[in-house]
Amino acid sequence: MSRSPRRSRPAPPPARPRATRERQRQRLIDACISALHVHGPSKTTVEKVVAIARMSPGIVRFYFDSKDAMLVASLEFLAAEFEERLLVPVAALRDRPVAALEHLVDLYLGVELASTRKVSVWYAFWGEASARQEYHDICGSRDSKFEDLVRELIASLVATSGARHLDADAIALGLIGVLEMLWQGFAFQTESTIDRDSARRRALAYLRSVFPGAFGAAAPAAIATLPASAYTSAALLAAERASLLRDAWQFAGLERELPAAGTWLALDSPAGLALVVRDASGRLRAFRNACPQRPHALLDGRAGRLAGEIGCPLHGLRYGLDGEPLGDTPGGALRALSVASVEGCVFVGPPASGPEVARPPAPVAALGASALTAGPATLTEFPVRANWKVLVELWLEPRAGVAPAGWSARRLAALTAAARDTPPAAFLGPNQLAEAGSGGLTVLQVLPADARGARLRVFQYPAASATRAERARAYLARRLERQRLLAEIALAESVQRGLESPGYAAEPVAAAPPALAAFRQAIARLLPGAQPEPGDPR
Numbered sequence: 001m002s003r004s005p006r007r008s009r010p011a012p013p014p015a016r017p018r019a020t021r022e023r024q025r026q027r028l029i030d031a032c033i034s035a036l037h038v039h040g041p042s043k044t045t046v047e048k049v050v051a052i053a054r055m056s057p058g059i060v061r062f063y064f065d066s067k068d069a070m071l072v073a074s075l076e077f078l079a080a081e082f083e084e085r086l087l088v089p090v091a092a093l094r095d096r097p098v099a100a101l102e103h104l105v106d107l108y109l110g111v112e113l114a115s116t117r118k119v120s121v122w123y124a125f126w127g128e129a130s131a132r133q134e135y136h137d138i139c140g141s142r143d144s145k146f147e148d149l150v151r152e153l154i155a156s157l158v159a160t161s162g163a164r165h166l167d168a169d170a171i172a173l174g175l176i177g178v179l180e181m182l183w184q185g186f187a188f189q190t191e192s193t194i195d196r197d198s199a200r201r202r203a204l205a206y207l208r209s210v211f212p213g214a215f216g217a218a219a220p221a222a223i224a225t226l227p228a229s230a231y232t233s234a235a236l237l238a239a240e241r242a243s244l245l246r247d248a249w250q251f252a253g254l255e256r257e258l259p260a261a262g263t264w265l266a267l268d269s270p271a272g273l274a275l276v277v278r279d280a281s282g283r284l285r286a287f288r289n290a291c292p293q294r295p296h297a298l299l300d301g302r303a304g305r306l307a308g309e310i311g312c313p314l315h316g317l318r319y320g321l322d323g324e325p326l327g328d329t330p331g332g333a334l335r336a337l338s339v340a341s342v343e344g345c346v347f348v349g350p351p352a353s354g355p356e357v358a359r360p361p362a363p364v365a366a367l368g369a370s371a372l373t374a375g376p377a378t379l380t381e382f383p384v385r386a387n388w389k390v391l392v393e394l395w396l397e398p399r400a401g402v403a404p405a406g407w408s409a410r411r412l413a414a415l416t417a418a419a420r421d422t423p424p425a426a427f428l429g430p431n432q433l434a435e436a437g438s439g440g441l442t443v444l445q446v447l448p449a450d451a452r453g454a455r456l457r458v459f460q461y462p463a464a465s466a467t468r469a470e471r472a473r474a475y476l477a478r479r480l481e482r483q484r485l486l487a488e489i490a491l492a493e494s495v496q497r498g499l500e501s502p503g504y505a506a507e508p509v510a511a512a513p514p515a516l517a518a519f520r521q522a523i524a525r526l527l528p529g530a531q532p533e534p535g536d537p538r
């Protein structure tokens with residue numbers, strides 16, 4: 001099908017917009033992939049491609065010099081797609097190898113990259129790669145980039161798991177082999193018969209067999225304790241920040257606090273200062289709350305309203321409510337973060353351009369929280385002389401009620417009963433707890449200060465109280481809430497002192513509740529060589 005391109009090609013279509021030209025070229029590549037899937041490279045012809053694309057042969061010749069050029073362009077498209085949709089997002093998670101490998105398995109076996117059509121076309125090109133240098137180069141480059149990434153992630157996982165007896169190269173080859181076998185299975189099926197969930201489970205089962213406890217293993221409820229060093233280690237805190245906290249969705253406030261264009265909420269998150277703004281079109285936007293020139297907060301306080309722009313008074317940089325620079329402000333837009341609203345609760349997540357590593361915590365929806373509240377929020381911050389995890393563990397343990405200092409259990413019970421306040425709680429992992437009770441909505445957010453200290457931020461939204469009795473109950477509940485918080489902080493500090501006291505050793509204890517076991521399991525994964533066993537003496 002090769003032809004003398006310049007002379008035999010028809011005159012180009014007159015002044016087609018670039019986007020149209022790209023769309024047409026892409027349509028031809030899609031049709032070529034479909035033709036390859038049905039006929040294979042040797043029997044695919046320009047005529048078959050244009051029939052699928054429903055385009056004229058003349059237009060095909062405008063975009064490709066020959067059938068061979070069209071086949072190479074199709075293979076290049078598949079390779080670029082593989083890079084953009086798998087290699088790039090997985091590499092962005094390389095500092096969290098478990099999440100990265102899970103993402104890699106999902107993408108590699110997902111319908112976007114591994115449809116029957118695309119898989120069979122890849123195999124068709126591989127089959128001819130020994131005879132065609134261009135196919136060999138493109139397929140080989142794609143394979144070696146993939147292998148390098150898998151090797152790097154497995155090596156990193158071996159290093160962080162402390163299981164240094166494992167041969168990272170051999171494990172990486174094993175994973176590539178498992179994925180390859182699963183692809184081969186896809187190539188001989190139809191989309192309706194492919195069981196992608198089962199394929200994913202098999203790939204993760206392989207990884208889990210090498211790295212027990214990771215890759216979606218059921219949370220072992222038997223994990224009872226973490227070593228005492230987990231509550232004092234600066235190195236572990238750094239790992240927690242990088243792997244657990246940095247990209248975690250954080251509560252910013254209620255959507256009703258952002259009623260109009262220009263209204264904003266600022267928040268302090270483990271990843272730094274952030275702000276949420278409602279832009280002129282009514283959309284919520286989130287940015288880092290830092291001037292690009294000097295990293296001070298662009299907006300101070302918790303909430304406010306802007307007159308159409310975000311400005312820094314120091315040197316006059318100005319940004320629109322969509323974060324884009326205004327006037328002669330140099331540089332790019334403000335750094336965007338993910339933002340989502342769940343049942344009226346606004347959360348800010350990882351950088352907007354980054355990979356989706358998590359979703360906003362759904363449990364808050366079960367509380368029906370925002371509908372229960374009225375009036376403005378109060379935000380109080382308490383310093384806590386305890387590792388942040390001590391507070392989280394108290395939240396996740398069965399709560400018998402912590403009596404404020406000087407209160408008898410009877411008095412506590414009486415007040416609790418009066419307030420009818422047994423708040424349903426939603427753990428918004430890894431560092432937040434929401435409670436909706438008769439006093440209103442309370443969201444607790446613990447932020448590590450250092451390995452032995454934390455800040456507890458408490459958002460309180462009063463309940464919408466209609467009757468006098470409801471108002472009285474809400475008052476009692478809020479009073480109890482504050483006392484309970486202070487008591488919990490005192491208990492957390494006491495636990496921290498106990499953990500640090502010389503000679504401390506844990507007694508064997510009963511199995512932790514599932515949520516607590518899962519939390520400790522997540523921490524244990526970050527603590528090389530220190531994965532605890534039930535009743536592990538610290």
Ligand code: FES
Nearest residue numbers: 291293294312315
């Ligand atoms: S520090 Fe913000 S504009 Fe210079």
